[in-house]
Amino acid sequence: MERIKLAEELSFSRIIHGLWRLNEWNYSSQETLSLINHALDAGITTFDHADIYGSYTCEELFGQALALNPSLREKMELVTKCGIVLESPNRPQHRSHHYNTSKEHIIKSAEQSLKNLQTDYIDVLLIHRPDPLMDPEQVAEAFAALKKDGKVRYFGVSNFKEHQYQLLKSYLDVPLVTNQLELSAYELENFDDGTLNLCMKERIAPMAWSPLAGGKIFTSDEEKAVRLRTALQKVGKEIGAGSIDQVMYTWLLHHPAKIMPIVGSGKTNRMDSAVQSLKLSMNVDQWFEILQSSMGHDIP
């Protein structure tokens, strides 16, 4: 599979597997291991986590599977996130939903992720959301300490707009290697407001969360979803796609920003479908037809 270079010694598979619902799939560790092996065999080597996924359970479930075959660790890139605090039965000490990007919280969170994932290092640690109370000096100190200790190789952000990105960057000694964004033909905000352009200007490849708009394209009766579905079906026939999710992936992959879609399914056929989309292509008429079906009006 095509790989995207993020730093001198780091590359991601173009398609990334997302584990945010791992706890809902009710897989045994052996079944999760099979899913991981299926991904790796398909060329998907990058796995996206966050401390909070599954109310703080998904990293651990993944780690238990990985422990069944620790030699897989060096064949994959592990991404995880920190900075959101959730109320959870698994974190009784948490009293409210808030953000925390203090040095202490970031380091503790990363160390807990290492333990949960049963690994010695995280490939990329992301700040999960822009924190209105972020002290960039604290983030810089946390990143420096984690890098020095070999606990985290690289750092990035998620859902950061340009002003948040540039503020943090101005305090860091380490580069930011990615910005994980909500990006799909359905949700165009980051295309419109300059956030995707920021990534291209900074020469960083974005990870795309919710590349299928959370399934809205399949079932929603909402006018926008219906318009988009109709266009996806039409273009899908023209380009030989097996399903409209492939058209959604192809639309993202066709963009020059080197967008890396995160596929969050526990079903191997959905994973394979995403991988198949790498072989499809789309012309500029078709790309704009899908864009305009989502916008609901012609371009100027």
Place this chain on the structure above:
Amino acid sequence: MERIKLAEELSFSRIIHGLWRLNEWNYSSQETLSLINHALDAGITTFDHADIYGSYTCEELFGQALALNPSLREKMELVTKCGIVLESPNRPQHRSHHYNTSKEHIIKSAEQSLKNLQTDYIDVLLIHRPDPLMDPEQVAEAFAALKKDGKVRYFGVSNFKEHQYQLLKSYLDVPLVTNQLELSAYELENFDDGTLNLCMKERIAPMAWSPLAGGKIFTSDEEKAVRLRTALQKVGKEIGAGSIDQVMYTWLLHHPAKIMPIVGSGKTNRMDSAVQSLKLSMNVDQWFEILQSSMGHDIP
């Protein structure tokens, strides 16, 4: 006429003539030549085109007039644009309205413009609209090739917001010498959202399209247009303007950004009226009175 320096060896006349409706004027080549001569005599040496104007016909009509007296070429600056694809009987191969800023499209479009305009070089080639699918590397390669071949002297953009401008700039080996924007006392978006400030920060003078708001100031019954017209008439009397279009031009010319209004009329008296406005002046009370009539409320 006052001239604005855009680069070491490039200056524009402060008032620019726009040809986007040339096909509607039903002029013979000789009549178009007369219009060009009238403009040049008035000091208007800069002519603004786009490949798509008149559904891909205006450049050619201008070129046919210029061919009647090719020696005029060196007395003028020709600006044209590329990057929009329109469905048109003149381009039967086009299947949809979209943007195309690929290397291949930009070069082909510029070469077609050279042919249509019957000239060996374009002074400034603009990307007509920000393209959500723009690959800045392709634009950079196209610009470099066109410059190397002597086909285009300078490059710029049109309707670019800051994030689009900075993205493209970060990939280019050549400078961007202008950003053509919709700017008028009626349409204030680029004043408000930082786009005009971008031009000043980048030390580039903007060209203003629709400086009369498409004629709304003359005839529209819309509340905003009526408010603005009333203020224009009042200030016009105070400053000795012959007509409210002169007040609109004077308002733009008074701004320190060195705005260059594009006059898109085929009537010599309208052209002359715009040129006359260069002799008018306005004080800061009057400038704000017009601004606030357009805004519909007081400044903070």
Place this chain on the structure above:
Amino acid sequence: MERIKLAEELSFSRIIHGLWRLNEWNYSSQETLSLINHALDAGITTFDHADIYGSYTCEELFGQALALNPSLREKMELVTKCGIVLESPNRPQHRSHHYNTSKEHIIKSAEQSLKNLQTDYIDVLLIHRPDPLMDPEQVAEAFAALKKDGKVRYFGVSNFKEHQYQLLKSYLDVPLVTNQLELSAYELENFDDGTLNLCMKERIAPMAWSPLAGGKIFTSDEEKAVRLRTALQKVGKEIGAGSIDQVMYTWLLHHPAKIMPIVGSGKTNRMDSAVQSLKLSMNVDQWFEILQSSMGHDIP
């Protein structure tokens, strides 16, 4: 009191006293002097003015008090502003409300402020509002002249968004040392739109005007104000605050941007209350509880 360093030889007290309503307090010069002395004794050494406050009267009232004990001048920092023109019986020559950031206006305004304040120098002169007609070259020339003549030590802006700030900065030979912004738990615009982040990125500490939202938190029946007041009361009890204004100040002081609240009261007990808030602290749960009460919804 904690002091914030703004430049090599300039620091402000963390709490600043604002004089914009000095004319409404109906104090004799002796009473105003007592107020100044009370502030200085409490560690509030920075006083915030503008030419236009009290319809051009407040600076003069302050200056008359200062003249009673000129030795106080070297114990304080005086901030004032220019660039707004108001119609006023005290300025009969003014014909309309507008902005004026011409070189001539800035210099004349600063010189008048010196006279009114009965001082030889202004510590920091701010451009009061972003001026859509601002010629940054003129501002740069005015600042350079005022600095050279020793009339103004440092310069800043007020209410500037990033594009306005970066435009002006790009023309200046002197640094901008602060951006005075409306900042409070009630009015979150500058938190949301990147303006506060700009200050942190530029390493400048912002001054906060209307830190109590103009008193809305005390009395307004508006839904947002009621929600916020309820949260302030709850957190206030938890942190041992004497009143909800202290909770508002503590919320601002807890932010890492080194926000300096301007207290605009003529009552010594309100001033003291603000100073007391420097001893309070707030945890991250409480900070977000107040934020979310103002937003009216949970964070993502």
